[in-house]
Amino acid sequence: MKITAVSCLVLGLFSGCASFEPQPLSPTDTIAAYESRTLDNPDLQAFIQKNIQHELPVWPLPEWDFDLLTLTALYYHPDLDVARAKWNVAQAGIATAGMRPNPGINVNAQRNADAPDGTSPWALGLNLDIPIETAGKRGYRINQAQYLSEAARLAIAGTAWKVRSRVRSTLLDLYFAQQTHTVLLQQQNFQQNNVALLEHQLALGMASQPEVTQARIALHQTTLAFNETQKLQADARAKLASALGVSSKAIENMSISWDTFTRIPELPAGDVRQQALLSRPDILSALAEYAASQSALQLEIAKQYPDLNLGPGYTWDAGARKWSVGLSLTLPIFNQNQGPIAEAKARRLQAMANFNATQARALGEIDIALTGYQSIQTKLASADVLLAEQNKQLQNINASFKAGATDKVALLGTQLEMSQIELSRIDVLAKTQQALGALEDAVQRPLIAPALLPTAIQENPRQTKENNK
Numbered sequence: 001m002k003i004t005a006v007s008c009l010v011l012g013l014f015s016g017c018a019s020f021e022p023q024p025l026s027p028t029d030t031i032a033a034y035e036s037r038t039l040d041n042p043d044l045q046a047f048i049q050k051n052i053q054h055e056l057p058v059w060p061l062p063e064w065d066f067d068l069l070t071l072t073a074l075y076y077h078p079d080l081d082v083a084r085a086k087w088n089v090a091q092a093g094i095a096t097a098g099m100r101p102n103p104g105i106n107v108n109a110q111r112n113a114d115a116p117d118g119t120s121p122w123a124l125g126l127n128l129d130i131p132i133e134t135a136g137k138r139g140y141r142i143n144q145a146q147y148l149s150e151a152a153r154l155a156i157a158g159t160a161w162k163v164r165s166r167v168r169s170t171l172l173d174l175y176f177a178q179q180t181h182t183v184l185l186q187q188q189n190f191q192q193n194n195v196a197l198l199e200h201q202l203a204l205g206m207a208s209q210p211e212v213t214q215a216r217i218a219l220h221q222t223t224l225a226f227n228e229t230q231k232l233q234a235d236a237r238a239k240l241a242s243a244l245g246v247s248s249k250a251i252e253n254m255s256i257s258w259d260t261f262t263r264i265p266e267l268p269a270g271d272v273r274q275q276a277l278l279s280r281p282d283i284l285s286a287l288a289e290y291a292a293s294q295s296a297l298q299l300e301i302a303k304q305y306p307d308l309n310l311g312p313g314y315t316w317d318a319g320a321r322k323w324s325v326g327l328s329l330t331l332p333i334f335n336q337n338q339g340p341i342a343e344a345k346a347r348r349l350q351a352m353a354n355f356n357a358t359q360a361r362a363l364g365e366i367d368i369a370l371t372g373y374q375s376i377q378t379k380l381a382s383a384d385v386l387l388a389e390q391n392k393q394l395q396n397i398n399a400s401f402k403a404g405a406t407d408k409v410a411l412l413g414t415q416l417e418m419s420q421i422e423l424s425r426i427d428v429l430a431k432t433q434q435a436l437g438a439l440e441d442a443v444q445r446p447l448i449a450p451a452l453l454p455t456a457i458q459e460n461p462r463q464t465k466e467n468n469k
Contacts, residue, residue, distance in 0.1 A: 037076055037246040039064070039254065047075045047461045051454045066171060066260040067452040069244060073167045074160055074454055075461050076245030083152075083159040084460055090145070090152035097141035104129035112318065120318045127313035127324075135302035140295050147292035153458065154285040160457050161281065161444045166243040168437050174236035175258050176430040180423065181229035187419040188226055191219040194412045201409075261433050264377065265448055267370075276366050276443045283362055286355040293351040297344040303337045306330045362442065369439035376432045383425040390421045 040060035048071045049055055061068065074080060106127040115121035195215045201207035241248040277283065311326035397414040400406035440447050 035247050035249070038250050039072065039246070043461065044072060044075050047071065047456065050456050052452070063255045063257050065257040066168065069171065069240075069256075070164045070167050070452065071454060072246075073163045073244045074457050077163045077243075078245060079159050079163060080156065080457065081460060083156040084458065087149065087152040087156055087458070090149040094142060094145040094149055097145035098138065100138070101131040101133065103131065115318065123315060123317040125313060125315040127311055127326075130310040130312075132308040132310060134307055135305040137299060137302045137307075140299035140302055144292045144295035144299060147288045147295060151285045151288035151292065154281045154288060156458055158281040158285065158444070160454065161441075163243070165437065165441050167240070168440075170236055170239040170243045171256070172261060172430070172433055172437065174233060174240055174256075175261050176426060176433075177229050177232040177236055179426050181226065181233060183419055183422045183426065184222055184226040184229060187416065187423075188219070188222050190412055190415045190419060191215065191222055194409075194416065195219055197408060197412065260448065261429075263448055264380065264432060264436070267373070267439070267447055272370060272439070272443055272447070273363065273366055275445050276362055277359070280362055280444045282358055282444075283355075286351070286358040290348070290351040290355050293344070293348040297341070297348050300337060300340045300344040303340065304332060306332060365442035366439070369435065369442040373432075373435040373439045376428070376435045380425075380428050380432045383421075383428045387421050387425050390418050394418050 042059070045056060045059045048068060051071055051074075052067075064072075106125075106129065108125045108127075110123040110125075112121045112123065195212070198207045198212045198215050202209065202212050237251065238248050241251050244251070306329040309328040311324075311328065313324040313326065315322040315324065394414050397406055397411050401408065401411045436447065446452060
């Protein structure tokens with residue numbers, strides 16, 4: 001009976017213990033899962049609708065814009081899985097910090113070899129060891145873990161912004177490669193006509209060989225640049241797929257709206273700086289880490305005060321029942337936890353320096369990005385004026401050509417000048433959008449209204465039963 005009771009007690013104590021369940025990782029399976037990702041996934045549709053807060057009129061989408069592609073990247077990209085996993089670890093740390101120390105039990109038996117006849121030679125003892133934490137140590141541990149968890153949660157937002165930034169950068173590269181490709185194709189046609197016309201004039205003695213040679217060289221240079229844009233488009237599409245977290249096959253037939261890159265907002269400098277200070281995840285995360293260092297210092301200071309161990313006991317000694325109670329603690333004689341306290345103070349200073357550096361770096365990035373954006377806007381305005389003037393010139397030349405007052409050589413020359421100005425304007429617009437992207441990265445917030453601010457990013461939208469084990 002006694003053995004059965006002890007067995008039941010042991011089984012009861014360990015019945016709530018966790019057991020190990022293996023989760024084998026197969027590179028072949030993970031590659032297959034990655035390759036199977038598509039843009040017509042109904043779970044992706046649900047994720048997008050949750051963030052834009054309205055239903056999509058049709059699915060699969062006939063056309064994708066920057067905001068929808070950003071949500072696709074937030075759904076698929078593995079960098080966010082890593083950030084979420086780190087947050088889960090930090091959240092588990094809160095449970096660890098809140099755990100109370102377990103009591104101990106000690107059972108002992110003694111046999112008195114010289115016991116008098118008729119007296120039991122056995123003495124049986126049972127002692128408990130109940131640890132009692134003092135000075136609020138458990139609370140400080142929990143506070144520290146909560147602040148670290150908050151820092152990890154904010155890091156998810158920082159990672160999400162980096163994912164968005166990569167999508168915008170690669171999409172921008174693709175857009176301007178396509179724009180340049182279109183203008184170069186037009187320029188190539190103008191130059192082919194120009195070469196044919198000059199060759200005809202050369203045969204009639206109305207043009208020189210150097211003029212024809214120069215025109216051919218210009219055509220070859222344009223052809224090389226045209227071929228380069230084809231390569232740039234292919235590279236940009238591959239990089240866009242990587243930024244989305246899908247294979248290149250998944251976006252082969254995707255149609256894209258470029259409206260985002262046609263808007264150039266005017267931004268008050270003061271508002272931009274204020275937004276960054278209030279919302280940049282890395283600043284808020286550094287602040288949470290500093291708060292965690294404060295709690296860590298409080299914990300080390302509290303450790304100067306020893307914990308108590310309460311030890312009630314019972315002994316059956318040769319038929320006599322004896323109760324006892326004990327109290328033990330560690331005497332802070334040789335040290336009062338000075339070393340760990342000094343380390344905690346140093347870590348707090350380190351966290352403070354990290355916060356100050358993060359804030360200063362953010363302000364520096366904003367100032368540099370604002371200056372660059374405002375400067376390039378002036379160039380874009382000049383390019384727009386030049387393009388408008390050249391367009392008027394082309395219209396006048398066209399009218400003169402139709403009236404017979406201008407020859408085709410002059411018309412082709414003006415058309416080539418127009419295409420060259422269009423290429424220059426595309427280059428300036430690309431740099432303007434790059435400057436706007438750098439400014440958004442400095443603020444880590446969209447600056448074109450209406451701004452999409454995803455909310456459903458902390459939990460993995462592709463969560464499976466395996467992830468929950």
